[in-house]
Amino acid sequence: MKKTDILYILIITGFIISAFKNSSAEDYERIKAKWLKQGIVDAGGSHEPYMFRIRRGGFNLRTDEWEHYLAEHSEENVKRLSDLGVNVYHTHFYKGFGMAAEMEEMERTKELAEIVHKYGMKIDTYLQWGSIMYETFFDEIPAARNWIEVDQFGDPILRYSNRQFFRYAPCINNENYKAYLKKVIRYAVEEVKTDFIHFDNFGGLKEPKSCHCPVCTQKFREYLKEKYDEEGLKQRFGFSNLNNILPPQADRWAHNWDYSAIVDPVIQEWIEFRCISLSNALREMAQYIKSLNPETVVEVNFNPGLSGWNLALRGKSPKYILPNTEVVWTEERNTAEMTEDGRLVSEIRSYKMARMFDNIAFTWVGKSELSLACGLAFNQTMGYIGELSFPPMVLRYLDFYKQNRHHFTVTTDVADVAILRSFATMTYNFFAGVVSTTLFEQTLLQAKIPFDIIFDQHLNDLSQYKVLVLANQTCLSDEQLGVVRQFVENGGGLVFTENTSLYNERVWTRPQLGLADLFDSETAPTPDSEEKEIRESVSKGRAVYIPIVQPAKPLPRDRDSFTSKHWYLPVNWRQLADAVRWAGNEDFSVVVEGPTSLLMNLVEQKKTGNLILHLLNFNANKPEKDIPVQITKNQNKRISRISYKSPDEKEEQKIMFTDEEEKLTFTVPGVSVYGIVVIE
Numbered sequence: 160m161k162k163t164d165i166l167y168i169l170i171i172t173g174f175i176i177s178a179f180k181n182s183s184a185e186d187y188e189r190i191k192a193k194w195l196k197q198g199i200v201d202a203g204g205s206h207e208p209y210m211f212r213i214r215r216g217g218f219n220l221r222t223d224e225w226e227h228y229l230a231e232h233s234e235e236n237v238k239r240l241s242d243l244g245v246n247v248y249h250t251h252f253y254k255g256f257g258m259a260a261e262m263e264e265m266e267r268t269k270e271l272a273e274i275v276h277k278y279g280m281k282i283d284t285y286l287q288w289g290s291i292m293y294e295t296f297f298d299e300i301p302a303a304r305n306w307i308e309v310d311q312f313g314d315p316i317l318r319y320s321n322r323q324f325f326r327y328a329p330c331i332n333n334e335n336y337k338a339y340l341k342k343v344i345r346y347a348v349e350e351v352k353t354d355f356i357h358f359d360n361f362g363g364l365k366e367p368k369s370c371h372c373p374v375c376t377q378k379f380r381e382y383l384k385e386k387y388d389e390e391g392l393k394q395r396f397g398f399s400n401l402n403n404i405l406p407p408q409a410d411r412w413a414h415n416w417d418y419s420a421i422v423d424p425v426i427q428e429w430i431e432f433r434c435i436s437l438s439n440a441l442r443e444m445a446q447y448i449k450s451l452n453p454e455t456v457v458e459v460n461f462n463p464g465l466s467g468w469n470l471a472l473r474g475k476s477p478k479y480i481l482p483n484t485e486v487v488w489t490e491e492r493n494t495a496e497m498t499e500d501g502r503l504v505s506e507i508r509s510y511k512m513a514r515m516f517d518n519i520a521f522t523w524v525g526k527s528e529l530s531l532a533c534g535l536a537f538n539q540t541m542g543y544i545g546e547l548s549f550p551p552m553v554l555r556y557l558d559f560y561k562q563n564r565h566h567f568t569v570t571t572d573v574a575d576v577a578i579l580r581s582f583a584t585m586t587y588n589f590f591a592g593v594v595s596t597t598l599f600e601q602t603l604l605q606a607k608i609p610f611d612i613i614f615d616q617h618l619n620d621l622s623q624y625k626v627l628v629l630a631n632q633t634c635l636s637d638e639q640l641g642v643v644r645q646f647v648e649n650g651g652g653l654v655f656t657e658n659t660s661l662y663n664e665r666v667w668t669r670p671q672l673g674l675a676d677l678f679d680s681e682t683a684p685t686p687d688s689e690e691k692e693i694r695e696s697v698s699k700g701r702a703v704y705i706p707i708v709q710p711a712k713p714l715p716r717d718r719d720s721f722t723s724k725h726w727y728l729p730v731n732w733r734q735l736a737d738a739v740r741w742a743g744n745e746d747f748s749v750v751v752e753g754p755t756s757l758l759m760n761l762v763e764q765k766k767t768g769n770l771i772l773h774l775l776n777f778n779a780n781k782p783e784k785d786i787p788v789q790i791t792k793n794q795n796k797r798i799s800r801i802s803y804k805s806p807d808e809k810e811e812q813k814i815m816f817t818d819e820e821e822k823l824t825f826t827v828p829g830v831s832v833y834g835i836v837v838i839e
Contacts, residue, residue, distance in 0.1 A: 190449045191485055191517070192456045194281065194354075198540035198567055199486075199519060200557065202240055203249035204231025205546065206285035206357065208264045211254045214292070215323065232271045236547055241278040243554070244561045247355060248275045249543070252284035253343050255326070260295035269351045281354035284347055288340070288459070289360030290318040290326040303329075306336040308363075308370035311408050316368050318360060328364065331440045332374050341447055348451040356448060357488065361459040362437060363474035365719070367409035369433060380404055382432050395424055395665075419718050421587045422666045430471050430586060438479035445483045456485045464489030464509030464520070465612070467593060467721040471586040478582050478614045481516035488521045488543075493723045495529035497756055497777040503605055504723045506530065507758075508597075510537035511612045514572055525549065529777060531556040532833030536760045536773035539567045559806035566771050566804075566837060570762040573770070575747045576603060576610035576739060577617070577624045583634035583664040590718045595631035595656055595708040597721055598729040603628075605728060605755035606736035609748055615639075621646050625743040629655040629674075630708055636664040640673045647677060647700035652742025654703045654735075661686050677702045692734065694741060703738040707731070728755065752787045754778070757830070761790070768796060772836040779832055786827040790838070798838060801825055805834030 205212075209228045212220060221227060230236060237248060252268050253261060268284060275282040296303055308316040308328040318326040329336045347353045363369055380401045383392070392399040407426045421427060445457045461475060466489070470476060481487060487509075495505040506522040510533070513520035521543040524534040531553065534542050541560050544553055560567070578600055584592040603610045611617075611624075618639060621627060627646060629635075632655070635643075640660060647653050653674075660673030675683040677697050684693055684704040693704040709730035715721065729735065740747070749761045749772065756778040762771050770790065776783050792798070801814040814836065816825035827836060 189445070189482060189485075190453045192354075192454045194454065195456060195485060195519065196569055197246075198560075198564060199247055200245045200541040200560070201247040201249050201283055201521065201543040202245045202545050202549075203247075203283070203547070204228075204236075204251070206249060206251050206359070208251040208254050208256075208261060210256060210261065210264060211292075214294075214325065231547065232267060232274075234274045234277075237271075237274050237278055237280070240547070241280055243549075244557050245280070245544070247281045247283050249283040249357075249546075250285070252347055252351065252353070253286050254292065255287035255290045255296065256292040256294075257296040257299040258343060258346070259299040260292075265346065265351070272351050272353065276352070282351070283355035283357060283456075284351060284353040285357045285359060286343060286347060287360060288358040289328055289331075289362065291329050292325055293327050294325050300339070302335070303339075306330060306333045306339075307372075308368075309372050310368055311371045311406070313371075316364065316370065318364075328360075328368075328370075330370050330372050330374060331363075332370070332378050332436055333372075337440060337443065340444065344444065344448055345451065348448060348455055353455060355456040355458065355486075358441075358444075358457075358459045359488075361441075361461065361475075362470075363433060365472045366407075369406065369429075369474070371406045375436075376406060378436070379406060379429065379432050382435070383428060386428075395428075419588070419590050420666060421589075424665065427587055427665065431582075433474035434471055434476045434479045437474045438476075438483065441480060442483045457483065458486035458488060458521070459484055460488040460490065462489060463491040464506070464522070465512050465580075466491035466493055466509070466723065467597065467725075469586065469589040469593075469719050471582070472719065476582060476586070477512050477516065477580075478616065481513070481518055482616075484516070484518055486519045486521060487513050490523070492523065494523065494526045495533045495777070496527060497779075501728075502723065502726045503601070503728075503756065503758075503777055504726060505533050505604075507533055507537050507604060508600060508612060510534070511572075511610075513538070515611055515613060515617065525553050528552045528556070528832055529775065529779070532775050535560065535567065536758075536775055536833065539570050539762065555806050559804075563804060563835070566764075566769075566835060568764075569766060570764055570771065572609075572611065573748045573761040573763055574609045574611040575624060575743055576608055576626045576628060577613045577621060578603065578610055578628040578630065579613050579618070579632055581632050581635060581639070582615050583636070583662075583666070584632045587666050588633045588662065590721070591631050591633055591658065593721045594710065594714060594725075597726065598708050598710060598732075599628060599630035599656070599735060601726055601728055602732040602735045603739070604758060606732065606739075607751045607753070607757070607759050608736060608739055609759075609761055618642050621651065624651065625747070626652040626654060626739050628739065629653070629659040631657040631659055633658045633660070634662045634664055634666055635660050635673060637673075639664075643674065644677065647702055648698040650699035652701045652703075652739075652744070653677070653697075654705065654738045654742050656705045656708050658686055674702075678704070692738065694738070701742045701744070703742050705731075705735065705738055708735065746791065748791050750789045753783055757783050757786070767839075770838040772838065773833070774827065774830045774836065775833050776830045782829050782831045784829040786830065788825055788827060788836070790823040791821055792823050798823055800837075800839045802837050802839075803827060803834055804837065805831070807831040807834065 272282045316328045318328045389399045489509045524530045525545040711727040751759045758775040760773040798818045803812045
């Protein structure tokens with residue numbers, strides 16, 4: 160038996176005692192690749208093997224496709240990218256046709272990996288998670304017909320509907336499929352010697368396309384039995400006999416899962432079961448990868464990030480998935496821009512999500528200069544920049560990153576405010592929660608208030624924050640309310656809106672808002688209150704209730720999405736920002752003055768003590784000049800030097816400053832698109 164096999168057995172024994180009971184982030188200590196700390200610039204060839212390009216057909220196929228494919232594997236292109244500063248080469252590895260059918264191209268990837276490593280680069284290999292190309296796969300393994308997902312009618316589930324009918328979705332609860340996936344992984348790590356595994360087609364599909372196979376049905380019942388005792392089952396369902404419990408049925412025409420709220424207990428449990436099943440499968444694969452090589456990075460395509468979909472309906476939730484990953488892909492297509500109708504669009508939410516879980520996010524940054532700037536400011540690295548050729552703006556930002564890389568490594572975001580996206584609210588009462596939360600996040604961004612986006616597990620430690628924002632987070636457990644009350648009583652500030660805390664985590668209605676008792680009985684807010692804003696000091700802290708986050712435009716009809724088409728600043732954004740400032744006692748780490756088109760992010764390098772302030776101007780037609788900045792700093796630290804650097808400027812500029820005991824003040828001379836203020 161190999162040492163790697165023994166290590167794998169120990170890991171599995173230690174961490175996966177129960178598939179569903181031990182599903183929290185706390186019971187898995189993730190191993191992170193050390194080389195990621197230096198940042199990542201990922202580029203290279205297509206992740207599609209030649210076989211798939213031919214089988215897919217269509218307008219994407221070129222007459223010189225084979226020549227282009229060979230060029231992606233050439234030493235010339237690898238060396239060119241290395242010379243530009245790319246340190247990770249992206250390429251194909253396994254698409255789902257089966258190892259027998261794909262072996263020739265997998266061997267070509269192995270040869271490419273040798274070239275990539277020759278130039279001191281890492282190789283990033285694409286590995287299909289969620290589809291089987293049955294035309295060849297069933298020839299290799301006939302029994303795999305029993306591995307695929309089937310819907311409530313027993314029909315195979317197509318990964319891409321009728322656009323690519325040759326792709327079935329495999330069942331991630333099927334042990335045989337997971338064993339095959341490990342076989343592919345082992346080849347990638349041991350033979351190809353990959354440094355980075357990119358899992359694609361990660362996650363399931365929305366109803367009525369969830370797997371109802373016998374394996375999933377049985378595991379669903381086991382999950383419920385593990386989660387509840389007999390009395391708990393009676394409280395949850397009204398009965399305790401689970402012998403005939405089935406995954407919920409969905410009307411494929413009525414779209415009954417797009418209701419504004421999901422209140423059926425079986426549907427609620429089924430959604431969470433799917434999220435936990437996917438998380439457990441990912442954790443198992445991640446642990447297996449790390450048992451083979453701890454320095455191999457684990458990444459998933461989390462498509463589409465925090466862009467306004469109810470991801471849990473697809474089996475995906477940041478709460479469950481991101482504790483198991485190091486990099487996360489998001490294909491949300493929210494190219495950073497200030498639109499003509501006044502919306503500030505960006506990928507920043509997904510970057511903040513990734514940072515909260517100590518991940519790096521990959522997005523399509525090469526689509527605009529502002530997207531490149533957002534990536535550096537909020538992702539703290541370049542990420543994925545494209546394939547073999549890049550426009551001049553990408554090269555300019557890449558050159559800036561290379562010269563200033565030391566300012567982006569091992570940084571921590573400075574955030575005074577946390578805004579919660581609770582699993583229960585953002586799953587079972589999604590539309591109510593996502594509208595108010597997204598618009599409040601938009602307010603914090605454009606009002607330049609430093610904040611983190613947090614999830615359920617982050618409520619366990621709010622000590623670093625001055626203010627907690629609950630924007631129509633309707634579904635909160637009694638335990639969560641206890642944590643919030645304690646935070647306020649200990650001196651924290653709370654801002655909550657609309658029907659926050661009206662329901663518990665099962666969407667059962669409370670007699671009053673669960674947080675109403677923070678206020679005097681005569682002024683306490685009530686459900687659907689139309690009263691004015693309420694502010695009150697509570698013990699050592701402060702609490703604010705705001706009856707509405709008012710959208711500036713009509714809301715969409717689709718209750719499963721609230722996209723960037725609706726990211727207008729709310730009508731009462733100034734009220735929201737003022738409430739947060741009051742709750743934080745008007746004492747935040749950084750205050751940057753300027754219009755709502757100017758964004759900022761402050762980070763700290765713990766090792767050096769340096770602060771780096773990132774500034775982004777979304778109004779590219781009007782450079783911002785003479786920007787006043789005030790930073791609250793450690794009294795014991797004296798500032799030696801402040802400078803401004805930008806990819807828009809040839810030379811760095813020295814900035815004069817006033818350094819008092821607690822406050823540092825200075826003026827940034829101007830920002831065209833993006834720049835960093837380095838405070839040493």
